[in-house]
Amino acid sequence: MAGKFERIRVRLPFGYKLMLSYCVFIIVPVLLVGNIANQLAVQSIREQTYNNIQGTLYQMSDNISYKMEDVARVSDMLYFDMSFNNRLRFSESPWVSYDTTVNVLIPKLETAINTANRKVWLSIYLKNDEIREIYDSYSTTDPLHSDNRLYDIYQYKRLENRDWYHEYPKEEQYGVTMQWKQIEDDARKDRISLLRRLVDITSVKPREIGFMRINVNLSSLFESMDYRKIGDGTALYLTDSEGRIVISSGGKHSTVFKEPELRNNGDLLIRKPITQLGWDLIAVVPSHIVEKDTAKIRYVTLLICVVCIAIFIVVSLIISRYFSRRVSKIVSVLDSFQEGEFHKRVHFKGADEFTHISAALNEMGSNIGQLIREVYLADLQKKEAELESLHAQINPHFLYNTLSSISRLAKFGKLEKLQRMVLDLAKFYRLSLNDGRTIIPVKNELEQAQAYIDIQKIKYENRMQVQYDIDPEVVRYETVKLILQPFIENVLEHAWTGDYIHIRIIGSVVEEGLEFRIIDNGVGFPPGAATYSTGAQDLGSTGYGIRNVDQRIKLHYGPEYGVTLFSRPGIGTTVRIILPLVTRSVTERRNKRIE
Numbered sequence: 001m002a003g004k005f006e007r008i009r010v011r012l013p014f015g016y017k018l019m020l021s022y023c024v025f026i027i028v029p030v031l032l033v034g035n036i037a038n039q040l041a042v043q044s045i046r047e048q049t050y051n052n053i054q055g056t057l058y059q060m061s062d063n064i065s066y067k068m069e070d071v072a073r074v075s076d077m078l079y080f081d082m083s084f085n086n087r088l089r090f091s092e093s094p095w096v097s098y099d100t101t102v103n104v105l106i107p108k109l110e111t112a113i114n115t116a117n118r119k120v121w122l123s124i125y126l127k128n129d130e131i132r133e134i135y136d137s138y139s140t141t142d143p144l145h146s147d148n149r150l151y152d153i154y155q156y157k158r159l160e161n162r163d164w165y166h167e168y169p170k171e172e173q174y175g176v177t178m179q180w181k182q183i184e185d186d187a188r189k190d191r192i193s194l195l196r197r198l199v200d201i202t203s204v205k206p207r208e209i210g211f212m213r214i215n216v217n218l219s220s221l222f223e224s225m226d227y228r229k230i231g232d233g234t235a236l237y238l239t240d241s242e243g244r245i246v247i248s249s250g251g252k253h254s255t256v257f258k259e260p261e262l263r264n265n266g267d268l269l270i271r272k273p274i275t276q277l278g279w280d281l282i283a284v285v286p287s288h289i290v291e292k293d294t295a296k297i298r299y300v301t302l303l304i305c306v307v308c309i310a311i312f313i314v315v316s317l318i319i320s321r322y323f324s325r326r327v328s329k330i331v332s333v334l335d336s337f338q339e340g341e342f343h344k345r346v347h348f349k350g351a352d353e354f355t356h357i358s359a360a361l362n363e364m365g366s367n368i369g370q371l372i373r374e375v376y377l378a379d380l381q382k383k384e385a386e387l388e389s390l391h392a393q394i395n396p397h398f399l400y401n402t403l404s405s406i407s408r409l410a411k412f413g414k415l416e417k418l419q420r421m422v423l424d425l426a427k428f429y430r431l432s433l434n435d436g437r438t439i440i441p442v443k444n445e446l447e448q449a450q451a452y453i454d455i456q457k458i459k460y461e462n463r464m465q466v467q468y469d470i471d472p473e474v475v476r477y478e479t480v481k482l483i484l485q486p487f488i489e490n491v492l493e494h495a496w497t498g499d500y501i502h503i504r505i506i507g508s509v510v511e512e513g514l515e516f517r518i519i520d521n522g523v524g525f526p527p528g529a530a531t532y533s534t535g536a537q538d539l540g541s542t543g544y545g546i547r548n549v550d551q552r553i554k555l556h557y558g559p560e561y562g563v564t565l566f567s568r569p570g571i572g573t574t575v576r577i578i579l580p581l582v583t584r585s586v587t588e589r590r591n592k593r594i595e
Helices: 002-011 014-079 082-089 094-115 259-264 294-338 353-411 415-436 442-463 472-476 485-494 544-557 584-594
Strands: 120-126 151-155 179-181 191-200 207-217 235-239 245-249 268-274 279-285 439-441 464-470 478-480 501-509 514-520 562-568 572-579
Touching: 014 094, 014 120, 014 191, 014 207, 014 268, 014 279, 014 294, 082 094, 082 191, 082 207, 094 120, 094 151, 259 268, 294 353, 353 415, 353 442, 415 442, 439 442, 442 464, 442 472, 442 478, 442 485, 442 501, 472 501, 478 544, 485 501, 485 514, 485 544, 485 572, 544 562, 544 572
Parallel strands: 120 151, 464 501
Antiparallel strands: 120 207, 179 191, 191 207, 235 245, 235 279, 268 279, 439 478, 501 514, 514 572, 562 572
8 A cells, every 4th residue: 555655756747746736835825814804894893893892981981070070079168268277276265166166167168069960969077166966867867868968077086986087198198188988888779989188278288177078979970881882792890999899780790800710711801990989890792792793704715715726726737737848857867966967958949048057057057066176275274373383373472472581481490390391392382383283182282281381380480389280081082182181271370369379270071062271260251351251252351362262272172162251350260161072083083185
């Protein structure tokens, strides 16, 4: 069975393969465009629905705000009346208090209540103990539902144990401080209270002389809440600051607004805050209402996609048959070129584009092999030249420092140390020359570093201590020469914190490759003097020798290898060098290719 399918696959003409590929690349964009068009249509409908409902909510919110401001104007008549507030403060005699109650207080309260465009119940608490209380008992009735007097007068001591009074803002901003809140039995009787002080402004700081509470039915304030203004099947909710439902119109009735559940159902939620209350007016439109108009668009989009796909299949069949033969020949030649065989040729009759392509391919086949070989060899030779140039730049820097030390020894007549330093310098350069090779065994690199350290010990004697921690496995590999000595030299030039320096040289094989670390206990780099990165361009503020090593490593092995600095001022510096794990045999093969 497997062989049968294999024969069918091999015998399938290239034209049909081209046609199928063309169809796949056409069908995917068509389906993608259709899906995007459908999503845009749904989004447009949702946005239009959202904007329409949002406009309705804004109208409802404005209506509610107007009614709340109407109730606030009732309180303004008492709050801003200076003569009224002055009369409430005086208590010269019982007769004056009686006159204030009958001729000032009661008429003012009745006037304020009558100016309201809706039924309100006004309770006023006065600090003037001479003004007697006037109130009814409402144990079984709601004063807003009765035809009796709609105001009560109480003495201030009745507020002492009221939690809502103690929670009222302590600081009074004249003309601004007021609070809408459901207190005592307001929630149970579906009403809300406007709370506000009465103040004496004759003093520097407004002084509280009384307190007023204006009750109004929620149904009176929020009578504009009607889900039918949005549409059948929708719902309107008024929620308080804790997410509890105060009023609902349409939808399911519950005590808590379950927003996550509605959003998971795909329902559209539109929220309009009632700033005076800190409550939210929320419209909920079920998902099936929002998406009912998108079904027709979805069907039309699907039909257009099917028609387009059918047309593209027919066109692709015609085009693929026309081009399949010539494309097959061109692909065959290109496959030969890809495999390194440049002797194959292709010829077409006529003067069309395929003829020009075939001529170009034939010409390319005759020259490309030689060109690739020449470019490859030139690139290798250029890289080797750059490596030699970088290496040639670092040797004079070290030689200058060493000759300066030799000069000082000669000046002070220390001939024995001078002889040892010259011998160590000769050993260092013998190892450095290394028959002109840029890549040397790790063993030779360690010997070079040891020779340099021996030279410096003659200079610094017991003031420098060097500790080696070299894994024996590292000697199996090779490295670019002169990568350790510049960092040891940098420590001895710049890292001294006193008369003593300690250097630790570590060599090991890690997951990233061959790792060397040079650790010192010196002064470290000051803030901003070095960037802790492996990028050569980021080492621009460090020493020349450090940049040189990083550049040579990257040039030879690639940007993923190189030098990283870790330093803290006053603690020391760690230089981390990462190299690939390259053995002797790999380097020898590479050198032979260059030759």
